[in-house]
Amino acid sequence: MSSFTYQFDTPSYKGTSTVPTGLFINGKFVEPVEKGTIEVVNPVNGKVITSVAAGTAADIDIAVRAARKAYKECWGLKVPGVQRGRMLNKLADLLQANADEFAALEALDVGKAFRVARNGDILASIGALRYYAGWADKIQGKTIETNEKKLAYTRHEPIGVVGAIVPWNFPLTMLSFKIGPALAAGNAVILKPSELTPLTALRLCPLFAEAGFPDGVVNLVNGYGSIAGQALSEHMDVDKITFTGSTLTGRKIMETASKTNLKKVTLELGGKSPSVIFNDVDLEQTVKWASHGIFMNHGQACTAGSRIFVQAGIYDRFLKAFTEHALSLKVGDPFARDTYQGPQISQTQFERIMGYIKSGKEDGATVHIGGERHGNEGYFIQPTIFTECKPNMKIVQEEIFGPVAAIIKFTTEEEAIEQANNTVYGLACSVFTRDIDRAIRVAHSIEAGTAWINCHNSSELSLPFGGFKQSGIGRELGEYALEHYTNLKAVHVNIGHRL
Amino acid sequence: MPSTFTKTFDTPAYKGTVTIPLGLYINGKFVDPVEGGTIDVVNPATGKVVTSIAAGTKADIDIAAKAAKEAYKTSWGLKVPGTQRGKLMSKLAVLMEEHIAEFAALDALANGKAYNTAYGKDNKGAIAVMEYYAGWADKISGKTIETNEKKLAYTRHEPIGVVGQIIPWNVPMFSLSLKVAPALATGNTIVLKPSEITPLSALLFCTLIEQAGFPPGVINIVNGYGSTAGQAISEHPLIEKVAFTGSTLTGRRIMEAAAKSNLKSVTLELGGKSPSILFDDADLEQAVKWAIHGIYYNHGQNCSAGSRIFVQEGIYDKFLDQFTEQARAIKVGDPFSPDTYQGPQVSKTQFERIMGYITSGQNDGATVHLGGKQIGQEGYFIEPTIFTECQPNMEIVREEIFGPVACVMKFKTEDEVVEQANDTTYGLAASVFTKDIDRAIRVAHALEAGTAWINCSNHAEISMPFGGFKQSGIGRDLSEYALENYTNVKAVHVNIGMRM
Numbered sequence: 001m002s003s004f005t006y007q008f009d010t011p012s013y014k015g016t017s018t019v020p021t022g023l024f025i026n027g028k029f030v031e032p033v034e035k036g037t038i039e040v041v042n043p044v045n046g047k048v049i050t051s052v053a054a055g056t057a058a059d060i061d062i063a064v065r066a067a068r069k070a071y072k073e074c075w076g077l078k079v080p081g082v083q084r085g086r087m088l089n090k091l092a093d094l095l096q097a098n099a100d101e102f103a104a105l106e107a108l109d110v111g112k113a114f115r116v117a118r119n120g121d122i123l124a125s126i127g128a129l130r131y132y133a134g135w136a137d138k139i140q141g142k143t144i145e146t147n148e149k150k151l152a153y154t155r156h157e158p159i160g161v162v163g164a165i166v167p168w169n170f171p172l173t174m175l176s177f178k179i180g181p182a183l184a185a186g187n188a189v190i191l192k193p194s195e196l197t198p199l200t201a202l203r204l205c206p207l208f209a210e211a212g213f214p215d216g217v218v219n220l221v222n223g224y225g226s227i228a229g230q231a232l233s234e235h236m237d238v239d240k241i242t243f244t245g246s247t248l249t250g251r252k253i254m255e256t257a258s259k260t261n262l263k264k265v266t267l268e269l270g271g272k273s274p275s276v277i278f279n280d281v282d283l284e285q286t287v288k289w290a291s292h293g294i295f296m297n298h299g300q301a302c303t304a305g306s307r308i309f310v311q312a313g314i315y316d317r318f319l320k321a322f323t324e325h326a327l328s329l330k331v332g333d334p335f336a337r338d339t340y341q342g343p344q345i346s347q348t349q350f351e352r353i354m355g356y357i358k359s360g361k362e363d364g365a366t367v368h369i370g371g372e373r374h375g376n377e378g379y380f381i382q383p384t385i386f387t388e389c390k391p392n393m394k395i396v397q398e399e400i401f402g403p404v405a406a407i408i409k410f411t412t413e414e415e416a417i418e419q420a421n422n423t424v425y426g427l428a429c430s431v432f433t434r435d436i437d438r439a440i441r442v443a444h445s446i447e448a449g450t451a452w453i454n455c456h457n458s459s460e461l462s463l464p465f466g467g468f469k470q471s472g473i474g475r476e477l478g479e480y481a482l483e484h485y486t487n488l489k490a491v492h493v494n495i496g497h498r499l
Numbered sequence: 500m501p502s503t504f505t506k507t508f509d510t511p512a513y514k515g516t517v518t519i520p521l522g523l524y525i526n527g528k529f530v531d532p533v534e535g536g537t538i539d540v541v542n543p544a545t546g547k548v549v550t551s552i553a554a555g556t557k558a559d560i561d562i563a564a565k566a567a568k569e570a571y572k573t574s575w576g577l578k579v580p581g582t583q584r585g586k587l588m589s590k591l592a593v594l595m596e597e598h599i600a601e602f603a604a605l606d607a608l609a610n611g612k613a614y615n616t617a618y619g620k621d622n623k624g625a626i627a628v629m630e631y632y633a634g635w636a637d638k639i640s641g642k643t644i645e646t647n648e649k650k651l652a653y654t655r656h657e658p659i660g661v662v663g664q665i666i667p668w669n670v671p672m673f674s675l676s677l678k679v680a681p682a683l684a685t686g687n688t689i690v691l692k693p694s695e696i697t698p699l700s701a702l703l704f705c706t707l708i709e710q711a712g713f714p715p716g717v718i719n720i721v722n723g724y725g726s727t728a729g730q731a732i733s734e735h736p737l738i739e740k741v742a743f744t745g746s747t748l749t750g751r752r753i754m755e756a757a758a759k760s761n762l763k764s765v766t767l768e769l770g771g772k773s774p775s776i777l778f779d780d781a782d783l784e785q786a787v788k789w790a791i792h793g794i795y796y797n798h799g800q801n802c803s804a805g806s807r808i809f810v811q812e813g814i815y816d817k818f819l820d821q822f823t824e825q826a827r828a829i830k831v832g833d834p835f836s837p838d839t840y841q842g843p844q845v846s847k848t849q850f851e852r853i854m855g856y857i858t859s860g861q862n863d864g865a866t867v868h869l870g871g872k873q874i875g876q877e878g879y880f881i882e883p884t885i886f887t888e889c890q891p892n893m894e895i896v897r898e899e900i901f902g903p904v905a906c907v908m909k910f911k912t913e914d915e916v917v918e919q920a921n922d923t924t925y926g927l928a929a930s931v932f933t934k935d936i937d938r939a940i941r942v943a944h945a946l947e948a949g950t951a952w953i954n955c956s957n958h959a960e961i962s963m964p965f966g967g968f969k970q971s972g973i974g975r976d977l978s979e980y981a982l983e984n985y986t987n988v989k990a991v992h993v994n995i996g997m998r999m
Contacts, residue, residue, distance in 0.1 A: 144978065146960045154964060154980075155944070239969075251758045258754035261924065262747070262769070262970045267762070288999035424761070443991050444655070455994035460646045463990040464654060469739065470762045475988050478644065480654075483983070488975055490963045491943050494955035499788035 004050040006105075010335035012114035013104040017203065021052040023059055023222065024205040026066035027215025033058035038195050038222065043111035043343040044333060044378045052198050055221035057231035060190070063219040064237050067161045067188035070216025076158050076186045081137030083212075088133035088183055091211035092126045095204070099126070102200055106172055107334040109199045111342035111379070112297060114335050124461075125176035128477075131461045132180030135482060139185055141489075149496030156486040158186030159264065160239040163232040165225070165253070166201070167245045168194035168345055169300040175201055177476050178242050179218065185485040190238070191220045192229050194245075196346055198222045225249060236261045242484070244268040244302070247399075247470055254473075266474030266484045268302065268466055270399040271427030274420035275305035275456055276442060278413075278433035279313035285454070286432045287321045290405075293430060293456030295329060295383055298341050299403040300349075302471075303428040305456045307396060308407045309416050315409050319387065322407075323369055326383045331374045343379040344402060350379035353402030360386050360395035365406070391422060399425070413438065417445045426468030430456040449475070502529065504550040504699075508604050510835030512614040517601045517703070522553045523722065524705035526566035527715025533558035538695045538722065543611035543843040544834060544878045552698050555723040560690065560731035563719040567661040567688040568737045570716025576658050576686045581637030588633035588683055591711035595626045595676075598703065605699040606671050607834040611842035611879070612797060614835050617672075624961075625676035628977070631961045632680035635982060639685055649996030656986040658686030663732035663741040663763075665725070665753070666701075668694035668845050669800040669901075675701055677976050678742055679718065685985040690719045690738060692729050694745075696846055698722045725749060734760040742984060744768040744802070747899075747970055754973075766974030766984045768802065768966055770899040771927030774920035775805035775956055776942065778913075779813035781932035785954070787821045790905075793930060793956030795829060795883055798841050799903040800849070802971075803928035805956050807896060808907045809916045815909045819887070822907070823869050826883040831874055843879040844902060850879035853902030860886050860895035860904075868907070891919060899925070913942065921947045926968030930956040949975070 005018045022029035036054035041047065055063075095102060102125075103118035112121070141154035164178040171193060182189050193201040201220055208218045221228050229249070233241055233256040240263055243253050250267040257263045275290050293305030310318045334342040344350045350373075357371050370384030384404040389396050396406050410416045420429060430452040431442045443451035449466045452458060459465065464480035466472050474484050505518040522529035536554035541547065555563075595602065602625075603618035612621070641654035662682050666674040671693065682689050693701035701720055708718050721728055729749070733741050733756035740763050743753050750767040757763045775793050777786050793805030810818045834842040844850045850873075857871050870882030884904045889896050896906050910916040920929060929946040932954055933939050943951035949966045952958060959965060964975035974984050 144960070144962050146962055150955075150958075150960070152960060152963050247762070251762065254758035254762070255755050258751045258758060262751065262754070262767070262973065264973055269762070285999060292999065439993070440991075443993075444989075449988065450990045450992070453991065453993040455992060455997060458650075458992055458994065458997065460644070460650075460652060460992065462644050462646055463652050463992065464988050465990065466988070468987050468989075473762065473764045478654075478990075480988060487968050488949065488964055488966070488980060489944075489968075490950045490965065490978075491940075491953065492950070492955060492958060492960065492963065493939070493943075493953040494958070497955060497958065498785060499792065 006049070006108065008104050011337050012335045013100055015101055015104065017101050017105055019105065019199050019203045020205065021050065021202065023053050023055050024220040025059070025063045026219065027209055032056065038224070040109065040198065041346065042108065043345055046347065046378055049108065052202065052222050054195070055223040055228045057227070059221050060228055060231035060235060063190045063221050064161060064235050066216040067190055067219055068237055070214055071160055071188040074214040075188055075217050079186070081139060084184060084186060085133040085136030087212040088129050088136060088180065091207055092129035092133065094207040094210055095122070095126050095129065102172060102203060105199045105203055109197045110168065110171065110345060111334055113339045113342055115337070121170055121173045125172045127461050128173070128176040128180045132184040135479070136184040139482060139486065149494065151493040151495055153491050155489045155491065156482070157489055159485060159487045160187060161190070161237060162187045162485065163190050163192065163238045163241045165192045165229050165232065165241065165243045165245065166194060168196040169297060171197040172200040172204070174244050181481040181485045183217070185482055187485055188216065189218050190232060191218065192232055193220065193222055195222065195224050230256065233257060234260050238263055240264040242266045246270060250472070267472045268476060269470065269472045270425060271302050271304065271467065271471050272307060272397065272399050272423050272425045273303050273305050273428040273448065274307045274309055274446065275430045276309045276416045276420055276432065277311060277314065277318060278438065279311045280434050281314065281432045282434070283314065283317060283321060287318065287325050289430070289432070289454070289456050290322060291325050294405045295326065295341065295403050296457050298344055300345060300401050301457060303450065303457055305430055306400060306404070306406060308405055309410050309419060310407060312409055312411050319368070319407065323385060326369060326385060329383050331380055331382065341383065341403060344381055345379070347379060349401065350381065353381055353400055353404065356395055356398070356400045356402070357384060357404060360393060363393040363395070365389045365393060365395060391419060397423065413442060417442060421447045424470040427471035428452065506608070508835070512835045512837045513600060513604050515600060515604065517604055519605070519699060519702040520706065521550065521702065523555045523559055524720040525559070525563045526719065527709055529705070532556065538724070540609055540699060541846065542608055543845050546847065546878050549608060552702065552722050554695070555721040556727045557731040559721050559723070560728055560735060563690045563721050564661055564735045564737040566716040567690050567719055570714055571660050571688040574714040575688050575717045579686070581639060584683060584686060585633040585636035587712045588629055588636060588680065591707060592626050592629040592633060594707040594711055595622070595629060598707070599626065602672055602700050602703060605703055606697065609697040609699045610668060610671060610845055611834055613839040613842055615837060621670050621673045625672040628673070628676040628961055629680050632684040635979065636684040639982065639986065649994065651993040651995055653991050655989045655991065657989055659985060659987050660687060660739045661737055662687045662689055662985060663735065663738040664689060664691040665729050665732060665741070665743045665745065666691065666693055667745045668696040669797060671697040672700045674744055675704060681981040682985045685982055687985050688717050690721060690732060692721055692723055692732060695722060695724055730756060733757055736761045738763060740764045740985070742766045746770060750972070767972045768976055769970065769972045770925060771802050771804065771967065771971050772807060772897065772899050772923050772925045773803050773805050773928040773948065774807045774809055774946070775930040776809045776916050776920060776932065777811060777814065777818060778933035778938065779811045780934050781814065782934065782954070783814055783817060783821065786932040787818060787825060789930065789932070789956045790822060791825045794905045795826065795841065795903050796957055798844055800845060800901050801957065803950065803957055805930055806900060806904070806906060808905055809910050809920065810907060812909050812911055819868070819907060823885060826869055826885055829883045831880055831882070841883065841903060844881055845879070847879060849901065850881065853881055853900055853904065856895055856898070856900045856902070857884060857904060860893060863893040863895070865889045865893060865895060891922060897923065913938065917942060917945045924970040927971035928952065
């Protein structure tokens with residue numbers, strides 16, 4: 001089976017990585033039935049790095065069969081939780097041992113700075129695997145009092161075969177957030193990475209067997225969302241889909257589930273998260289957090305704090321400091337040591353973001369800084385700030401998914417909350433103030449699945465993460481994620497009721 | 500149209516007069532529907548129209564959703580502390596108890612179930628569910644979660660907002676209560692659509708809501724057809740969650756509508772083809788009684804009906820004799836006769852569907868061991884029916900009949916029967932009868948079903964979760980677990996020391 005070897009010789013990382021490029025089914029790399037391929041592009045320069053195998057419905061079917069067989073014969077509750085946990089820990093160890101290489105692949109594939117991939121993405125991935133390794137032998141049901149003539153209890157059983165469709169913005173991290181709880185709870189998994197960023201997922205596959213997972217427990221089928229992803233959503237023997245990605249695709253997946261086998265669906269979708277900044281903040285810290293909120297990952301984060309509401313009393317000082325900070329962000333080669341922001345992921349995304357910038361200008365907002373392409377090669381966009389934004393502008397209502405901040409002045413707390421909630425999304429929010437009452441009151445009032453107080457994009461593996469409203473269904477991370485990977489069975493044992 | 504319906508009952512089981520409003524109950528008032536539609540309510544014991552109720556459509560759902568949203572923002576939700584919500588719910592339970600006879604009469608009239616069943620099971624159950632969740636209202640907890648000393652991190656289990664609920668006709672008041680109660684306990688407001696076949700008891704319920712002290716708009720009840728009012732609930736942008744109990748076909752439509760509108764979260768409680776498995780060492784006398792209860796209770800109109808009965812060959816003949824004798828002894832008749840066990844099926848449509856399955860069973864070569872025919876000429880009564888010589892691929896074995904029709908099959912080994920029991924797209928419930936402790940638990944655990952009953956069948960508990968594996972549904976009703984359906988988890992991260 002073919003593979004792709006890349007030689008890294010950069011200031012951040014020197015080394016060689018070999019990545020198998022087939023589909024990974026039942027412990028082996030195989031060619032897709034219909035022999036398709038997808039090109040992987042380097043977003044730094046738009047050039048093709050390699051091709052990987054692309055699967056279709058036929059391959060999904062083979063993978064599902066392998067997963068089902070593994071689940072029935074050598075996985076699920078046949079393997080005690082403590083052993084499942086050991087395997088997850090071993091996988092984390094292997095990832096840790098190769099952390100630099102994985103970071104380099106992620107930086108190459110996504111275009112994010114190597115340092116960010118290494119200290120953010122890879123560490124979070126290892127962390128998630130270890131966190132859920134610890135849960136594997138702690139999946140509990142309850143005994144429930146009814147009366148003395150009955151023993152009644154619940155079991156939190158694995159669901160069976162889980163399909164996981166992973167996005168391109170944090171490829172390995174999102175994959176880990178999904179396989180962690182799925183495997184801990186005893187499910188078998190079929191992964192469909194994003195067709196834009198398959199490399200780290202492929203590089204991970206050989207490690208599953210090394211970590212001790214039986215063949216067929218984790219499978220990987222690269223492919224287009226509309227083909228392989230659709231096939232996974234339709235498959236009558238897949239019990240559950242977990243999806244992170246666009247709201248548009250999330251809808252399709254839920255619709256498809258409803259029309260096939262009513263498989264369970266959890267969705268983690270888009271956002272237009274507000275950062276609300278009051279007069280009494282620590283300005284220096286707030287600027288840094290607000291900047292991290294929108295410019296982290298080149299704005300390609302579902303929780304991006306893309307609407308920044310600033311109270312009138314501090315507006316001018318905030319804008320000045322925020323602008324200065326944004327201008328200091330180094331845009332460039334992901335493998336340069338001082339790069340903060342690399343290119344956007346693809347030509348399509350680049351055009352989309354530039355389209356929004358254009359629409360903002362046309363709608364009368366002011367480009368305070370940025371608004372143009374950076375350089376002549378690849379998909380780089382300057383960190384951009386819009387001011388004079390009005391609530392109905394597209395740049396204020398719609399998710400841009402790029403390094404574009406919309407700054408809006410407000411006067412009162414009530415006004416800020418109302419505007420913050422004036423969106424179909426509800427993924428996250430942040431509030432900046434020193435006043436304890438206001439901090440908690442506002443965090444509680446904003447309709448979002450995560451509220452950050454005096455920080456933003458500061459995630460925790462132990463806290464649940466997910467959306468209100470159209471930002472999603474269900475929660476990832478924390479103990480809460482386990483609910484979405486288990487089937488609840490109630491057992492009633494009659495030890496005395498006679499008819 | 501007249502605005503109320505009054506019926507005087509003079510029957511052996513119940514004597515009394517019941518009056519109910521017929522309008523839509525929105526924002527604390529009974530109103531006419533925008534498009535002026537009505538739906539006839541039929542007495543399935545006679546096939547005759549009893550009355551007509553107001554039927555709402557999309558326009559009325561819109562009014563109700565707006566009222567519910569306004570109530571949520573101004574006079575419900577977390578503005579009303581859990582203890583207070585619980586008190587109102589307890590008051591409602593008391594009022595339901597005061598009127599229990601009327602509720603039972605209305606359910607027996609529209610649904611056809613025996614009055615005594617409607618009283619002692621459906622409505623006593625509904626009251627118990629309301630009381631159970633009243634107790635949860637001030638115990639909705641999130642967690643504090645350790646991360647590091649520079650952060651305070653916690654979760655809140657907040658109400659979702661406006662929830663839509665669509666309930667079935669087979670246990671009208673019990674369904675209403677088990678949907679409404681957890682939604683209210685957690686602080687949501689409600690737009691509920693009863694089944695258009697059995698809307699009467701829900702209308703009586705509306706008259707108690709204000710009396711119990713609920714602000715207007717907290718509970719809104721809009722009768723109507725599933726394809727109009729129900730569809731409107733599934734699509735409405737202000738409704739952020741929909742809970743449905745009913746057919747798998749409709750469940751799919753609801754999930755699709757949710758996906759295409761505002762991605763509201765969806766819980767579904769759908770059909771089943773639940774296996775009852777009897778091993779040679781079962782306490783046969785009890786097992787027969789439980790098996791009878793499992794399939795014939797509620798005239799077989801029960802999502803968790805034990806409609807596939809697998810009997811190990813060692814006891815097969817004795818089982819069949821006793822099971823047949825007891826099925827034959829079932830008293831089918833007027834719901835308002837005190838010794839009636841089984842009334843009519845709920846409607847002409849259901850009647851024809853069930854008779855169609857009986858015909859299909861005969862055509863496929865199964866044996867009608869008992870029954871198989873209509874009883875009488877009036878109404879929708881069907882004889883308790885037993886099929887033997889059933890093969891796994893027959894329609895009567897694979898599809899949900901929802902009537903008093905049992906398929907009895909012989910088996911040899913445990914492995915064989917577990918495989919057959921799991922050979923279905925459904926997964927709602929299952930029963931296993933054996934005295935062997937290892938086998939009882941092993942088999943219960945091996946069956947792919949949301950509820951496993953050991954040495955009993957269809958013996959629900961309010962404190963135990965209920966819901967389906969596979970295509971029998973998504974999510975759980977009852978118990979503490981139902982509260983999850985009605986809360987939004989918010990994670991709050993308070994930075995008390997991390998510096999950039």
